Amino acid sequence: MISPAAGDLLSTAIAAACFLFLLRTIISLKSLLFLLARLFRWVEAHTQAHQTFTIPRYGDDDSPENPLYRKAVAYVAALPAAEDSGHTSLFSFHSRPNDFSVHLIPGQNVIDSFLGARVSWNFLSGADSGDALVLRLRRQDRHRVLRPYLRHVETVAEEIELRRKELKLYTNASAGRSGRRWRSVTMSHPATFDTLVMDPELKARIRADLELFLKGRAYYSRLGRVWKRSYFLYGPPGTGKSSFVAAMARFLCYNVYELDLSRVSGAGDLRSLLLDTSPRSVILVEDLDRYLAASTGETRISGVLCFMDGVFSCCGEERIMVFTATGEKEALGLDPAVVRPGRVDFQIHFPLCDFTGFKTMAGNYLGVTDHKLYAQVEEGFQSGGKLSHAELGEIMMANRCSPSRAIKSVISALQRSASLNQAAVEKKEVGGKVEEGIREGGREFRKLYGLIRMHSWSKKERKMPPELSGAVAGD
16 A cells, blocks of 8 residues: 555656656657758758859959948848857957857858748858858749849848948048058047037937938939038037037948148149048048138148039048038138038037036936026026036036036136136227227327318418419419
């Protein structure tokens, strides 16, 4: 007779066995379904007519890399089916360690679908034949699917490349023996449109303008215009012009070519530098006003103007040209021809920070959306205090552990600025009064001098003999 303890143990063992059996059945069912799917694909592959298209990495020995191969590899590696393959290689990026990508390995087969058609990719690699991708689809689908599918592959691959692109900042060197005119470093500036402190409506307009530009290939071609856009940024130093350029480049995923005009020897050198830039780039010329003011020859000035909108500015498409100037527009002294429509499409003013900008910066730097000292800050701005975004940023960063201390420091800085501005205004008024007094004194002196001359002439006439006086009067 079985004891109660032994019966309980036996029941537990039977229940565990039943659970393991059911689990094994479920796992076997999934495996069976997987095998049936593979069998179906095998039967389909061997019972229907298919056509294959090979996309080699290189053509002849000296030919460059096939652009379609590069884009197809990026597209196939991004497919979910690539990660579901039996063998997959994973890599990470140096600049983005948390971003992983799939690299295809020889013999790897990846399945995709497009417009209801099943498409397969196979990666081949060989020492003699070289790397290649083989595209396989049913023969009856090739006319309906092939070209639209390849256009879809190129479009998606371009978006992937833009997202993963490591932006470069180029600067020009003086002409030398090395022949390398552009030197580059990785552009690590973290500015984005979300972090920029500027008028929200203006920011939205600029973002919409750039989005239209990115999608404007067919539009510009229909108009017969070069696919480029020009921006002119002006304002006091420290107001965010450089950060705006970095945010623009990051939004567009474009490299930046910073052109130092002081290192350019002439118009020919300027043209050769422009020819060495790549499409999809931002051409940046800073302090244009200072260069034009220091340029003495008409040839150098005309060379810059031709660089802005001449024939050579049209080489290469999808370019953004940005010119900056330091100061208010009225005080720059620029010839209106420099910023006329055609040379400049969009003029953007970067003023000193106001109270609205201060609140945005306080939220970004200090994590503060409201504070009891905000009323004093607003009063400081209204009383004539003026600070640049850079000055405010330095104050907030130095006191980021104590928002109250940071805001008090901003209030003190605004008060000092208001006092200095008031003193400058008073000095200007005094100087104006002195200048007006000098001009008024000069006018009175000229009147007095005229009266003295008339008086002396009258005395001379009285002393003359009658015959001479008459002769003078006759003359």
